[in-house]
Amino acid sequence: MTAIPPDNLPFLFAAFAVVWVVFFIYAGYMSWRRRSVQQELEELREPGTPANESTAGDGGEDAPA
Amino acid sequence: MAAIAGQPTRKTPWRAAIRDARLWLLLLAAVLTLVDGYLIFVVAPTDAVLGHIQRIFYIHVPISILSFLGFLLCAIAGIGYLIRRGESWDRLAHASAEVGVVFVTLALITGVIWARPVWGVWWTWEPRLTTTLILWFIYVAYLMIRQYAPTPQQGRVWSAVVGIIGFVDVPIVYYSVQWWRSIHPVQVIGPEAADDALEPIMARILIFSLVATLALFGYLLLERMALRKTEDTLAQLRRDANSD
Amino acid sequence: MELLRGALAIAWKDVRLELRSRDVITSALVFGLIVVVVFNFGLNRAPGSLAPVAPGLLWVAYAFIGVLAMNRAFTRELEQGGLDGLLLAPVSRDAVFLGKMLGSLIFMLVIEAILLPVFAVMLDLPTLSPTLGLVILLATVGFATVGTFFAAIAVQTRSREILLPVLFFPVIVPVIIAAVEASALVLQGGPMTGVWTRWLPLLVVFDALFLVICPWIFGFIFEG
Numbered sequence: 001m002t003a004i005p006p007d008n009l010p011f012l013f014a015a016f017a018v019v020w021v022v023f024f025i026y027a028g029y030m031s032w033r034r035r036s037v038q039q040e041l042e043e044l045r046e047p048g049t050p051a052n053e054s055t056a057g058d059g060g061e062d063a064p065a
Numbered sequence: 066m067a068a069i070a071g072q073p074t075r076k077t078p079w080r081a082a083i084r085d086a087r088l089w090l091l092l093l094a095a096v097l098t099l100v101d102g103y104l105i106f107v108v109a110p111t112d113a114v115l116g117h118i119q120r121i122f123y124i125h126v127p128i129s130i131l132s133f134l135g136f137l138l139c140a141i142a143g144i145g146y147l148i149r150r151g152e153s154w155d156r157l158a159h160a161s162a163e164v165g166v167v168f169v170t171l172a173l174i175t176g177v178i179w180a181r182p183v184w185g186v187w188w189t190w191e192p193r194l195t196t197t198l199i200l201w202f203i204y205v206a207y208l209m210i211r212q213y214a215p216t217p218q219q220g221r222v223w224s225a226v227v228g229i230i231g232f233v234d235v236p237i238v239y240y241s242v243q244w245w246r247s248i249h250p251v252q253v254i255g256p257e258a259a260d261d262a263l264e265p266i267m268a269r270i271l272i273f274s275l276v277a278t279l280a281l282f283g284y285l286l287l288e289r290m291a292l293r294k295t296e297d298t299l300a301q302l303r304r305d306a307n308s309d
Numbered sequence: 310m311e312l313l314r315g316a317l318a319i320a321w322k323d324v325r326l327e328l329r330s331r332d333v334i335t336s337a338l339v340f341g342l343i344v345v346v347v348f349n350f351g352l353n354r355a356p357g358s359l360a361p362v363a364p365g366l367l368w369v370a371y372a373f374i375g376v377l378a379m380n381r382a383f384t385r386e387l388e389q390g391g392l393d394g395l396l397l398a399p400v401s402r403d404a405v406f407l408g409k410m411l412g413s414l415i416f417m418l419v420i421e422a423i424l425l426p427v428f429a430v431m432l433d434l435p436t437l438s439p440t441l442g443l444v445i446l447l448a449t450v451g452f453a454t455v456g457t458f459f460a461a462i463a464v465q466t467r468s469r470e471i472l473l474p475v476l477f478f479p480v481i482v483p484v485i486i487a488a489v490e491a492s493a494l495v496l497q498g499g500p501m502t503g504v505w506t507r508w509l510p511l512l513v514v515f516d517a518l519f520l521v522i523c524p525w526i527f528g529f530i531f532e533g
Contacts, residue, residue, distance in 0.1 A: 007117050008116060008117060011118055011121070011179075011181065011182050012120055012121060016121075018171065019171050022167065026167055026285065033292060034291060034292040037292070037299050041295065041298060041299045041302065044302050044303070045302070147526070199482055203479045206475045210466075210472070214466060218532070219465070222532055226526050227462075230458070230522065230523075230526075231479075233518060233519075234480045237483045237515055241482070241487060241511055244486075244490075244507055244511070
């Protein structure tokens with residue numbers, strides 16, 4: 001064992017970079033995808049029966065029959 | 066969280082509450098992570114033996130622990146789904162498996178990055194590392210089952226069943242690999258067990274990291290469940306439109 | 310024992326079917342031989358015998374054969390609506406599971422028994438013993454239990470050939486480890502304490518656990 005430990009900074013940097021990049025991409029992908037599905041949902045709902053659910057936003061519990 | 070997800074939900078109040086919970090969790094996770102970064106890179110003492118590389122430990126360990134939590138949740142929610150047949154149980158199972166796979170993948174990657182400078186090899190068949198790899202395979206198969214099932218209903222039941230079997234299998238894998246390795250010791254250069262004799266300050270930072278990562282885990286889980294729910298609603302609407 | 314009667318009837322049906330067509334046993338035997346030949350080219354680069362890696366080869370070959378045999382056992386049910394007939398039969402789902410599992414177990418044991426002497430010659434294995442037989446039996450029970458369960462799921466999907474091994478191998482890892490280590494100890498002919506204190510108990514625990522869980526949740530597979 002050497003007295004001064006090797007710093008190995010590239011490894012340290014790589015580990016944290018991978019973790020944060022993956023988390024950002026995953027979270028970003030999910031919210032992007034949810035928004036696009038949400039939009040499609042509203043477009044589908046529009047022409048038929050108007051305004052079944054007044055609460056906009058998070059996606060209906062189940063589709064109005 | 067499971068209790069909320071398990072409810073067949075009265076409409077608006079719960080939904081709004083969950084959406085708020087998601088945003089608050091995101092905020093909380095962001096703040097905790099920033100503080101955590103400060104603790105890891107500035108406050109934490111440099112390890113006397115391993116040097117700076119030891120700081121990987123503060124994210125590797127929480128990520129590994131939380132991937133196990135994800136698979137535990139997945140098995141519990143799978144059992145819940147098989148018994149109660151609530152959509153929300155399946156949503157929880159699906160979300161925790163997917164988030165669990167993301168976490169276990171990161172645990173493997175950071176494990177490999179840790180092994181190279183510390184142990185002198187990229188990979189070693191150490192029991193925890195090996196069990197983690199097997200977990201990765203099992204839960205990737207879990208997600209594949211959902212993809213390949215002829216109907217969504219079959220996918221839900223089959224994946225619940227696979228989740229249960231996978232979780233039962235994990236301890237046996239761990240012990241068998243441990244025994245196996247005690248017969249075939251792997252050449253390791255450098256100190257093997259870095260997690261023995263942790264300084265108190267290091268242990269406290271590790272616990273803080275665990276809490277920060279838990280907040281992030283919770284956020285990702287809720288976000289994934291919300292996405293699943295929106296997708297389900299769209300699919301349902303499409304089916305209704307087609308049947309008219 | 311209603312359960313056992315039903316299971317035996319289903320297993321007997323599979324055996325009779327196999328006696329008539331012989332397609333599983335023949336193809337699995339040829340496959341097992343070709344695996345050993347291919348491994349020989351892959352591994353025998355240094356002159357000398359394959360004896361040190363022989364237990365590993367043996368079990369890799371057996372595991373591959375197991376996947377092949379169990380996939381076949383269930384794809385056969387898909388032809389001509391056999392699966393529906395099986396599910397409509399007046400027996401419980403546990404009996405269906407145990408029956409299919411026993412059928413696969415019998416096939417695999419027969420194939421393994423035929424291949425073992427051939428392997429012993431080709432791989433230059435030192436000894437054969439009753440303990441090795443016990444190891445093979447217990448490990449094969451584990452293979453057949455987990456394999457039958459996953460095969461029942463896999464055959465109902467689009468990609469059945471790939472899904473079975475992807476599900477089967479990770480779960481079966483403890484059995485492979487135990488079987489390889491135990492066989493290595495037995496074949497070395499040295500002290501066998503490890504076999505009795507570790508590997509055989511491990512196999513017994515694995516088999517018992519999955520023999521309880523798999524029939525218990527087998528019924529869910531055929532919903533919807």
